Amino acid sequence: MSTDHVVVIGGGVMGSSLAYWLTRLEPTLAVTVLERDPSYESASSALSAASIRQQFSSPANIRISQASIAFLRNVAAELGREDERPDIMLREAGYLYLAGSEGSAALRQAHALQTTLGADVALLDRAELGRKFAWLNTCDLSLGSLGLSGEGWFDGYALLTAFVRKARSQGARYVKADVRGLEIEDLRVTALLLADGSRLACTHVVNAAGPWSRRIASMAGVDLPVFARRRSVYVISCPTDMQPFPLLIDPSGFWIRPDGAKFIAGFSPADDPDDAPLTPDYAAFESHLWPLLAHRIPAFEQARLERAWAGYFEMNTFDHNAILGPHSSLTNLLFMNGFSGHGMQQSPIVGRAVAELILHGRFTSLDLSDLLFRRIEENRPIHEANVIG
Numbered sequence: 001m002s003t004d005h006v007v008v009i010g011g012g013v014m015g016s017s018l019a020y021w022l023t024r025l026e027p028t029l030a031v032t033v034l035e036r037d038p039s040y041e042s043a044s045s046a047l048s049a050a051s052i053r054q055q056f057s058s059p060a061n062i063r064i065s066q067a068s069i070a071f072l073r074n075v076a077a078e079l080g081r082e083d084e085r086p087d088i089m090l091r092e093a094g095y096l097y098l099a100g101s102e103g104s105a106a107l108r109q110a111h112a113l114q115t116t117l118g119a120d121v122a123l124l125d126r127a128e129l130g131r132k133f134a135w136l137n138t139c140d141l142s143l144g145s146l147g148l149s150g151e152g153w154f155d156g157y158a159l160l161t162a163f164v165r166k167a168r169s170q171g172a173r174y175v176k177a178d179v180r181g182l183e184i185e186d187l188r189v190t191a192l193l194l195a196d197g198s199r200l201a202c203t204h205v206v207n208a209a210g211p212w213s214r215r216i217a218s219m220a221g222v223d224l225p226v227f228a229r230r231r232s233v234y235v236i237s238c239p240t241d242m243q244p245f246p247l248l249i250d251p252s253g254f255w256i257r258p259d260g261a262k263f264i265a266g267f268s269p270a271d272d273p274d275d276a277p278l279t280p281d282y283a284a285f286e287s288h289l290w291p292l293l294a295h296r297i298p299a300f301e302q303a304r305l306e307r308a309w310a311g312y313f314e315m316n317t318f319d320h321n322a323i324l325g326p327h328s329s330l331t332n333l334l335f336m337n338g339f340s341g342h343g344m345q346q347s348p349i350v351g352r353a354v355a356e357l358i359l360h361g362r363f364t365s366l367d368l369s370d371l372l373f374r375r376i377e378e379n380r381p382i383h384e385a386n387v388i389g
């Protein structure tokens with residue numbers, strides 16, 4: 001019987017995946033998830049494009065994706081309960097990374113690593129791209145890299161809900177509470193101070209506060225390089241039927257994928273302030289995105305912007321990768337932050353990894369040592385070329 005009490009700050013997909021894994025791996029453990037807004041109105045997990053790819057350039061990210069897709073394919077069994085079998089509507093329609101002559105070498109290099117690690121990815125030259133995707137303007141393209149399986153998209157909110165419900169059914173306690181401070185004694189976080197004036201004692205605290213994780217870290221005097229950066233998602237309709245249509249990453253930086261009968265698209269803005277209000281940048285659709293879309297996909301001359309939304313990327317400005325595990329001196333304070341636009345797809349495996357650190361003090365399934373917090377203090381960034389910033 002465990003006497004530990006793990007308190008997770010933030011009940012988004014990360015905090016809820018962790019709560020699920022902790023209560024699955026150690027059913028007697030007390031796990032409390034503190035979430036200040038159970039409607040998840042501003043949470044990234046409710047505003048995500050929820051896509052998954054194998055096409056990363058660092059081994060750690062490729063291995064996480066391989067394990068994640070296996071979990072997502074089996075999600076009804078993993079997260080099902082007696083009365084409910086979750087359906088996240090996983091569609092494995094692939095990612096298509098495109099490159100002009102400049103980007104081809106990087107695409108080939110990433111492809112070599114991906115296939116060595118077993119990812120199901122094919123390179124297509126310009127002629128093959130034109131044959132397979134007749135709707136694509138290939139005039140300035142040299143190469144494409146297409147995921148043949150293990151890549152696509154799903155309903156991210158359904159995954160979040162499934163984690164929450166399963167974690168609860170296994171005994172995790174969800175409490176509506178706003179964390180305002182941490183009590184620290186002898187290099188340990190001993191309690192959390194809540195907005196209603198109460199105090200909650202703990203043996204471990206996990207920062208799963210997404211775009212707000214920097215504030216939580218600062219409560220312990222830790223400088224976490226994670227910033228909230230607004231990303232607009234544009235919902236577009238187009239009368240032309242274009243099949244097959246994977247998630248496309250254009251050399252100019254935009255992405256687009258089907259979403260039911262419509263499409264969703266986005267890009268990373270050049271001017272990218274922290275904490276911008278969560279209202280979508282409609283002007284940028286006309287001035288920036290639409291001309292690029294119409295160039296790459298001529299049928300989009302007829303496209304119509306239907307609506308848009310905005311959410312925060314929890315941007316790790318140190319190296320754009322997950323920051324996991326304990327702080328070096330406050331060792332009962334753990335992080336699961338900084339996913340920089342690829343956290344939804346990593347949540348099933350990151351939750352398991354952080355649970356293993358809490359329960360066993362080490363990774364027992366997939367070794368994610370590359371992503372530990374200590375690399376920040378040691379100034380050892382992990383290079384990942386395929387960040388969709």
Ligand SMILES: Cc1cc2nc3c(=O)[nH]c(=O)nc-3n(C[C@H](O)[C@H](O)[C@H](O)COP(=O)(O)OP(=O)(O)OC[C@H]3O[C@@H](n4cnc5c(N)ncnc54)[C@H](O)[C@@H]3O)c2cc1C
Nearest residue numbers: 010012013014044045048049051179210311342343344345
């Ligand atoms: C537009 C957009 C598109 C994206 N597309 C993709 C994609 O295609 N693929 C992919 O893998 N990822 C994508 N992502 C990223 C992914 O959605 C995030 O990495 C992931 O959802 C992060 O989950 P989280 O639980 O860490 O954060 P969140 O979902 O933001 O949850 C954090 C929670 O912490 C709570 N909280 C914060 N502070 C406190 C406090 N003081 N007290 C109590 N609670 C607190 C918040 O209320 C919030 O609910 C996208 C994100 C956005 C915004």
